[in-house]
Amino acid sequence: VARGRLARPGGRLAVGIDLGGTTLNGLLVGEDGGLLARRRRATPKAEGAEAVLAAVRDMAAELLAEAHALKDSAAGAPALASREIIGLGFGIPGPVDAERGVCLFSPNLGWRDLDVASYFRQAFDLPVCVDNDVRAATLGEAWLGAGRPYRTFICLTVGTGIGAGVMLDGRLWRGPGSCAGEIGHIPIDMRPDAPLCGCGRRGCLEAVASGTAIAREAGMSSAREVADAARRGDAGAIAVLERAAAFLGLGISAAITLYNPEAVVVGGGVAGAWDLIGPVVRRTVEERTFPPNLAGLRGIFPAALGQDAGAVGAASLVLAPGVAQVEGASP
Amino acid sequence: VARGRLARPGGRLAVGIDLGGTTLNGLLVGEDGGLLARRRRATPKAEGAEAVLAAVRDMAAELLAEAHALKDSAAGAPALASREIIGLGFGIPGPVDAERGVCLFSPNLGWRDLDVASYFRQAFDLPVCVDNDVRAATLGEAWLGAGRPYRTFICLTVGTGIGAGVMLDGRLWRGPGSCAGEIGHIPIDMRPDAPLCGCGRRGCLEAVASGTAIAREAGMSSAREVADAARRGDAGAIAVLERAAAFLGLGISAAITLYNPEAVVVGGGVAGAWDLIGPVVRRTVEERTFPPNLAGLRGIFPAALGQDAGAVGAASLVLAPGVAQVEGASP
Numbered sequence: 001v002a003r004g005r006l007a008r009p010g011g012r013l014a015v016g017i018d019l020g021g022t023t024l025n026g027l028l029v030g031e032d033g034g035l036l037a038r039r040r041r042a043t044p045k046a047e048g049a050e051a052v053l054a055a056v057r058d059m060a061a062e063l064l065a066e067a068h069a070l071k072d073s074a075a076g077a078p079a080l081a082s083r084e085i086i087g088l089g090f091g092i093p094g095p096v097d098a099e100r101g102v103c104l105f106s107p108n109l110g111w112r113d114l115d116v117a118s119y120f121r122q123a124f125d126l127p128v129c130v131d132n133d134v135r136a137a138t139l140g141e142a143w144l145g146a147g148r149p150y151r152t153f154i155c156l157t158v159g160t161g162i163g164a165g166v167m168l169d170g171r172l173w174r175g176p177g178s179c180a181g182e183i184g185h186i187p188i189d190m191r192p193d194a195p196l197c198g199c200g201r202r203g204c205l206e207a208v209a210s211g212t213a214i215a216r217e218a219g220m221s222s223a224r225e226v227a228d229a230a231r232r233g234d235a236g237a238i239a240v241l242e243r244a245a246a247f248l249g250l251g252i253s254a255a256i257t258l259y260n261p262e263a264v265v266v267g268g269g270v271a272g273a274w275d276l277i278g279p280v281v282r283r284t285v286e287e288r289t290f291p292p293n294l295a296g297l298r299g300i301f302p303a304a305l306g307q308d309a310g311a312v313g314a315a316s317l318v319l320a321p322g323v324a325q326v327e328g329a330s331p
Numbered sequence: 332v333a334r335g336r337l338a339r340p341g342g343r344l345a346v347g348i349d350l351g352g353t354t355l356n357g358l359l360v361g362e363d364g365g366l367l368a369r370r371r372r373a374t375p376k377a378e379g380a381e382a383v384l385a386a387v388r389d390m391a392a393e394l395l396a397e398a399h400a401l402k403d404s405a406a407g408a409p410a411l412a413s414r415e416i417i418g419l420g421f422g423i424p425g426p427v428d429a430e431r432g433v434c435l436f437s438p439n440l441g442w443r444d445l446d447v448a449s450y451f452r453q454a455f456d457l458p459v460c461v462d463n464d465v466r467a468a469t470l471g472e473a474w475l476g477a478g479r480p481y482r483t484f485i486c487l488t489v490g491t492g493i494g495a496g497v498m499l500d501g502r503l504w505r506g507p508g509s510c511a512g513e514i515g516h517i518p519i520d521m522r523p524d525a526p527l528c529g530c531g532r533r534g535c536l537e538a539v540a541s542g543t544a545i546a547r548e549a550g551m552s553s554a555r556e557v558a559d560a561a562r563r564g565d566a567g568a569i570a571v572l573e574r575a576a577a578f579l580g581l582g583i584s585a586a587i588t589l590y591n592p593e594a595v596v597v598g599g600g601v602a603g604a605w606d607l608i609g610p611v612v613r614r615t616v617e618e619r620t621f622p623p624n625l626a627g628l629r630g631i632f633p634a635a636l637g638q639d640a641g642a643v644g645a646a647s648l649v650l651a652p653g654v655a656q657v658e659g660a661s662p
Binding site for chain 2: 095151152164166168169173174175176177178179180181182183185186187188189190199200201204250253254255257258259260261262287288289290291292293295296
């Protein structure tokens, strides 16, 4: 894990900010993967879409100021002073047109058709890259995390909702409509009375295996509360988590069979209960996956960067285009 | 449809042979997509693996002789005489290492770890390309068939089994283990007593929606017999086909949600009953697919090249590398 690692002197810097519906997480990242400064604050979404934008701008300004301070303090050390701030990257919850840098729709931030790239380009006069938060986290895990050894892997984010980023042969597969990897919405619970999903359909993976679904099934306020109860031996909580994990395993099995990845990485809040769900996910995948595809799978791993994956990946959009090559973005 | 189309004078020629478990289908194809000669015969698989190989070699020799005859007869027409025979392509049922041209395993042909490319290279002293039959059919539909207008589409083959070829941004996605697109083996019937699949798991798409499954459910000898009965108004046959079509729609829905294709093309023997299954497949996909992914889908179409798709695609491996660019073949 790169966290806290010291950057090599010199080299390029970028700001990466992960815009969560609950938390804004910002990092100053070196091109060698060093995390040089961080900012973290609650997303002021109750104050409206403009307030969220202003909070992100302020955070970016603070991280850029840190970068300049680093350079100034290193005035006597030419290698450090040679550091160049090359841009800003942003990960946004919801569909994003990455080519234009436009947020198409983000219910969590209250944004719709917002030209994020132009806004920050004008604010800071620096290059700006924007992508969906799940894809940003995938790029983060690809660059510095659990996906690093693999050219082809799927990175699931299991939290309030369920999404996935798809790395195929070292490139992010986004799809011509920018909505590849929507694993949260594959039909998985086929019963006619399956739980209703936020998308309006019944029985989507997200409706039966997300943090929201886990909390609802257990009658608790959060998946974390369910995990805590399960760790205390609460049989009901254990049953709810195992059921969700089995559904997750079925969804992952479908993705392995279609994409033939070398690895699957699972992040997001629910991955914090990996000790409880991991064994059931793995067993279900082993039982339900087509043998040749299973044979090609090196493993199912919890994400390595935790809550920093999105911000690291957002910075990598600017810093590590070799990892972040975006394919299929234009129709 | 290219069938019967006259080739432009001049230009390059290739032989393409689709090695089915039941039928060997061979074509002499021009680089403009003209189909200049054909051979078709039953696969002599009862006579053993060697006999199949010899029958394919004889068919290839006959098609090459046709190509030479074309050139000779055009001796007075320099443009025709300038035609160049540039190689042979083969589509093989079962997993293939396309990079090495090796058939890893084909129960239908009785082959295992057979170096097909070397065999035919030595036999004819010409370049040879080999790929899986479903992928060859996908390349055929991409080059001259229903996939032609799309850079990103999925081509299902629904026959004895169910497989799919995946074209992403104009390139075939094969997967690092050469088993991407194994849609026949995604878990789709979640009941504990779901039908057993040939792969040893229960409830795979292939176990509930292939031609084999349709015939078994209806207690008839083939899916074609079931389709004929349904067209005569047999309520039981109609119910069996509609149930299989609904499962097929669920599988296609999962693939659309994961890959975000512009189109889905359905070929194989069961596509011959498209008048009966098409409406149910489309309705299920419309009802069960995540709206943004559904919005990006231009349609679900029957394959256009019919039984020639595999042979056309096999020839395109040699003739149209722009279409046939193979990605992710090496680990």
